[in-house]
Amino acid sequence: MLDYFKTKQAKKNEIVQKVKQDKTKLRVRKQEIRGLPEEKRKAAIAQDKQLRKEQKLQRTMEMKALSRKDRRAMKKEAKRYKKIKNRPRRFTGWSIAALIVIFLFVQFGTLASGLIDALTGKHITAVTDSPEALAAREHGGEIAEEIANEGIVLLKNEENQLPLQDKKVNVFGLAALELRYGGGGSGAGDTSRAVDLFEGLENAGISYNTELYQRYQEVGAEAGVGAKASTGIIQVVKGMLGGNSSDEPTIDYLSDEAIAQAKAYSENAVIVFASESTEASDATAEQLKLTANKRALIEKVSKSFDHVTLVVNAGNALELGFVEEYESIKSVLWIGTPGPYGANALGNILAGNINPSGRITDTYVYDNSSSPASENFGDYKYNNLNYSFLNYQEGIYVGYRFYETFYLNDEKGYQDTVLYPYGHGLSYTDFEWKVLNQTLSEEKIELQVEVKNIGDRAGKDVVQVYYSAPYVAGGIEKSAIELATYAKTSLLEVGQSEVITLTFATEEMASYDMNVEEAYVLDPGTYAIKVARNVHDIVASYDFKLAKKKIYKEDKDTKTAYENRFDLAKGEITYLSRNDWKKTYPSDKNISHDAPQYVLEAFSKETEDSTLALPTVGADNGIVLKDLKGLAFDDPKWAAFMDQFTLNEMIDYVANGAYRTMAVERLGVPKTLLMDGPAGYSYFFKPVEAASYPSEIVIAATWNNDLAYQMGEAVGKEARAYGIQGWYAPGMNIHRTAQGGRNFEYFSEDPVLSGKMAASMINGAEDQGIIAFMKHFAMNDQETNARSGNLIWANEQAMREIYLKPFEITVKESSPLGAMSSFSIIGTKWAGANSVLLNDVLRKEWGFDGFVSSDAVFGFMKAPAAVVAGNDLMLDIMTPSKNEKLLEEAYEKDPSGIANGVRTSVQHVLYTILQTYLFE
Template sequence: MDNFNTKRVKKSEIVQKVKEDKAKLRARKQEIKALPEAERTAAIEQDKQLRKEQKQQTKMELKALSRKDRRAMKKEAKRYKKIKNRPRRFTGWSIVALVVILLFVQFGATASSIIDALTGKHITAVTDSPEALAAREQGGKIAEEIANEGIVLLKNDDKQLPLKDKKVNVFGLAALELRYGGGGSGAGDTSRAVNLFKGLENAGISYNTELHDLYQEVGAKAGVGSKASTGVIQVVKGMLGGNSSDEPKIDYLSDEAIAQAKSYSENAIIVIASESTEASDATAEQLKLTANKRALIEKVAQSFENVTIVVNAGNALELGFVNEFKSIKSVLWIGTPGPYGANALGNILAGNINPSGRITDTYVYDNSSAPASENFGDYKYDNLKYSFLNYQEGIYVGYRFYETFFLNDEAGYRDTVLYPYGHGLSYTDFEWKVLNQSLSEDKIELQVEVKNVGDRAGKDVVQVYYSAPYIAGGIEKSAIELATYAKTSLLEAGQSEVLTLSFATEEMSSYDMNVEEAYVLDQGTYSIKVARNVHDIVASYDLELADKKVFKQDKDTGTPYENRFELAKGEVTYLSRNDWEKTYPSDENISHKAPQNVVDAFSKEPEASTMEMPTVGANNGLVLEDLKGLAFDDPKWNEFMDQFTLDEMIDYVANGAYRTMAVERLGVPKTLLMDGPAGFSYFFKPIEAASYPSEIVIAATWNNDLAYQMGEAVGKEARAYGIQGWYAPGMNIHRTAQGGRNFEYFSEDPVLSGKMAASMINGAEDQGIIAFMKHFALNDQETNARSGNLIWANEQAIREIYLKPFEITVKESSPLGAMSSFSIIGTKWAGANSVLLNDVLRKEWGFDGFVSSDAVFGFMKAPDAVVAGNDLMLDIMTPSKNEKLLKQAYKKDPAGITNGVRTSVQHVLYTILQTYLFEK
């Protein structure tokens, strides 16, 4: 931004400056457009060079300023950029038109494929049979139970909750339009959703109808209705930056309105919300209070004695304001709680249900204090068509950073962390007693008696963490890590329950990427901690290891460990607790020029296969059912697969969006595969189905049994509808608070994420359907994801943080499906990364299902996928393009492509044989 000084500038002046600069830019574009073609090119290059020089000049000027002036200038530049990039508002048919445009641009879709997509031609679910209705009703019950246990009581001073006076004033436009879920594939069916006010009524709570009527009038003027948009409309709005909402100016809250409300009740509820959606991330500003929201909170907090904040958001908002006002006595986090979340909220406010949820993220006063936030956003290469992300924080994600960085600085911790990971309160009190503890080199086991010593029934969560010995300059280790957890049943006042919590000692090992290329338990003291949250330790026990232990191979498959992601390490300095200051992440001096070896990797032609050409088109008289119960490598599979023609296999692989195709002559049935994590959905049109809270709320229950019950309910619904596959659960990590799909993923911690996902998958697959754990892997932000993000991360962080949830899930639930991510790990798209899909997923962990891509964009090509372990292309827009690419690749490498599609088809068919379609 040129000619911009460091004084405090009014917003109106910045707006005027933006208008002037935009006018100049439009005039310059017209000027260039009028030039002859040769001069036009030169002028564009000249302007580009001038912008670079101006940028460099600004950097030099910044360096010359005092620190105070530099901060001021950066702040004003940021305000300028925010106003300049403010999105236009799109509604109605303009959004529909943009959907079509985006399909053309993003996918290169044809008109016929767009029609197929928008009409859901292949979606044949039967949702109106008696079995379907019964399954949907059962799903609704489970959904409400999850909300009951997933809502978290963050604060409850003076035991304000449950409400003694069952009359409330409800403030905030967000109350008119609860966010039941996020946008995109994580958006469920909200046609039966209960709104906030109905939820209060159902729980026996009265609300101020005059205040509600006032908000209805204000909401109508602001365009806020009774139902939030979901699915494709919300995603498109997110891609355009149009998902941000704000409160209006509080002029409408006159003295008379406040007086009327106070005469009704001294109880005030303020709902604050933040949208989350697939395809766009939250800005840092969206997670803070806007000026209007702060004004509303100040007005209400200064006017009422008892204020409750309801947080309706799938991202971790900055909530430090709750401690600024004495009247804000309670805070309830409801996340994105599904269609019956309002019932759960009402019942918790009324005391009909005792809250038992625990948060799955660390809540801090300033989200930018997380080191990962330094490298989150839009980073593009100048010499490569892809974007990139540097995971410089290494293993120090979420609580792993805060608990380690502030290990010996409690005051600093309290100034930074508002609510620790795993925090949550109850209306009753629990007393814990560790009855037995057995710590050995093989297994850790604890028996904890939990007694309800309060005066009302409730559930409690026992969390077990460990601290491993850290050797300065050695393997990076968090000061504390989650090992396991358990939740009690409903305990009446005075009742107790003994929980047994155990885990293998090996699970405390860390990956040594520098010396052993294996998992290591260093010599020293391991502290096992029984805790209410990551920072509130109730009891601690020590295990002494006299000798270092090295685990050189996977204990289940026997596959040797080795560094498999050296190419993904890149030229990056990773954060180390051995020297926080010198290794702390920063994006100020990172290079936007891809190294030459990276550029070369994307232009390198694949080498032809040395494999033998398999038989095609044979007539061996076998049908798929003849293979039921046989191992994948049984010789009979070869006889069966020999019968496929090349065209059949290519068609099968390329047409894998929401289905697999039938091959009737070989007894291969078609299957229906459906989104999404919050209940069955289809991106382009509504599907009547049970709808569930988002996965962040499921994880907040800390209840594996409930996760299983949800998976089971989805599985039963699938059987009733005629669905065989479920694109869920989402298992990526909350790397930062800004992740657009954080609502759709469980946690910032891989252990909780993995165990929740495993439970959910066990429930679903016990009903004979295929669950697809996704997005495998390192799919932790939405910005640039669909145009190709190169992820640079070290081996230890990849294994311990980003792959760990998937590894736990494979080991504890044997999932039948996986969905590869958009991410380019090093220089290989995840769906074309044989190291990821074959060496790690299949060989090291023992996965024996099939892998589907995520929705296909231009850099995701079928010929690369089928030779690397990705079996189906989730390609609803350009299947004919991928068929063509496979046939072109076949001409160059007949044996390689034929073997690739053959193996892919076999993976899928082997999996289909394990579904309910082939039950006896």
């Protein structure tokens, strides 16, 4: 037997060596081809393609001549070769191990006991090499490229510079050698099959200057740039240690001779401008600005070429005002973090093979510090409490809500501040809109808009509908304009028309009155319903007049009465008001760093014992889980089933909930596999071979709900093929500022777009019978101090209208089976131990009936507090035994509270698992 394993390992080593040799040959060959003159390069590419076809045919003929046994062996070897060739790059080297140890020490303060389990990923049992898995992964790749096709945004296109007439370009910028396909952390997908920028150009039929490319290869080698970007924990740790650099080197390498050669090649210049984004660290204000080296590059290229295109490869809203300083920068393309096939989409858009149809999901301003939220973003620590804090002083005035309201009657001020309005995006063709019909009533708002392509090429358009509610000075705070709904057309040929219907409930225009009614209110007056190309470009406006004030006192679906539920999170701060901008404008200059007495008392208060009856444990009622399929959560049979669990089984089940749920075989409970992440299946510590998608910010930029559904569906099909039952996605937090480290992983600064995109994605995934976890619930809008405990101070209106709204929309429109609580401490309660948030709002008010998992567990996140507050599983990969012990100790003090808590938590999870494909 030992000889057998030695032989098997030797064969594997042989294949690994063959893969390495073939990859080296391919890399050398690519370098050779890229160094050839254009005509010879095209001939060499065609020759290599023909050679590969001949080799494939030869292998087929050879295989046919073999015996069945030899044929099977040859197929098996080819399959193993392909698997090893395509697998994601593994973490190697002691320097990487050291980074991980540093990360764990920073996060946990000590090396966690579960380190080996975490690094080996022993829980990760996905089967990714079956025929079904390969087919699902291939389908996912197709959807990923389609998202990139529609998510890229044409921000500027003077003199119709794009699409390129001359299909020859000079590519400038070190970032071109290393596209950012996604961000770091759980939002990083598998990029082992990624297409680089130059391959994307070639695939689209665009030639590039190979001499300039070779020059950048040399510069990149000196700077350590050019290999595939690191992802997962490596990029996160580098970001925490300040190692993620996206600056350009000094431009000494661009000599006059180099520029002259480039100009002789083509008058088209493409500059790639990138910025890193990663979980666990936020961007500094400086990282979103133009560095001196980048400006020097742009200055030189812009002065040397008449036709310059800027490609923005970033998940954060960068300050792009400099594009107006250079006349030759005639076009700007935002590609975000576009996934592994984003380069194909970029090439096709530059070439005109695809007409861009994306729209930005953030407001782009000349100076990001002009946002009031930026005044309270960053590192704020208490002097008398071992926690940090954040004051959301801006209230509801986040993103465009601030700019459109503050500059309501000051167009010059607006134009001097805002570069690209929210929802902005251009096309290569022109569309004419005609509103055919409108129904404006107290129940619903409905518009029928005819969109006609009057340009000279096929394309898609986006119709956005906003509303402006009447504002009463000193009354409820209201943005001057808010997004209500949107729709994207199908591909319209030249001269073709499409009528789209846009509908929303009139109730959705109500504002939350936290001061008087503690309910949603429509004030009397005129509501302007606006059909728009973006938030600031209004095509048509219609008035809806409401004679009397209308108050919505309860949720229309659950009939739960509204009330202020988060008064304790309001804090002792002044919130921004349009009634007096000057006196209420946020500032962190004079804020107190001393936690008030009531906060200190909340953190020192002992948990009160429960008065519930102790539940039955360890009974033998002869019921297994499948017997409960289709029964209501409160059916008596559930109680009889749950009576069969022992206390230890329930404690173990809750504490060991990281990337899995445990099996309880005697009760017919199967194990499940739960996986990250929003850009495709991934695991923080170990690569996973799976389809990889653009980041959520690019998905949202498509403004295409159907495409979001198709992505969720593709992920669901992969799950079924791989043996995965749960997906830790989508991320739905708000781009409160441009600096958020995970902005790439979240959809937008607007809650409506975020909620509708998430709902569509979840519908697609859960239609395949898997659990999607909307996350991070809630107020997880910056990375700084998030994992050590951030107290979030915000008022009820802002929480309901901005930060909770995406989750509410998602619950109402997709009935998600899972939710992930956030790291944030809302007022004085960690989100995962906040019964008001998880039970009163999520479950009772909105009607959520799935289960809640924590996010990764850090020191202040305790299982005993979680299970009694509605958080069902602990995503604790490092210290599950610690949480088991905490639950056991808590049981000794409060047996009825802990026993009932873990029992309810386990039932929540099992009720959800019954709705997955495991029980079809």
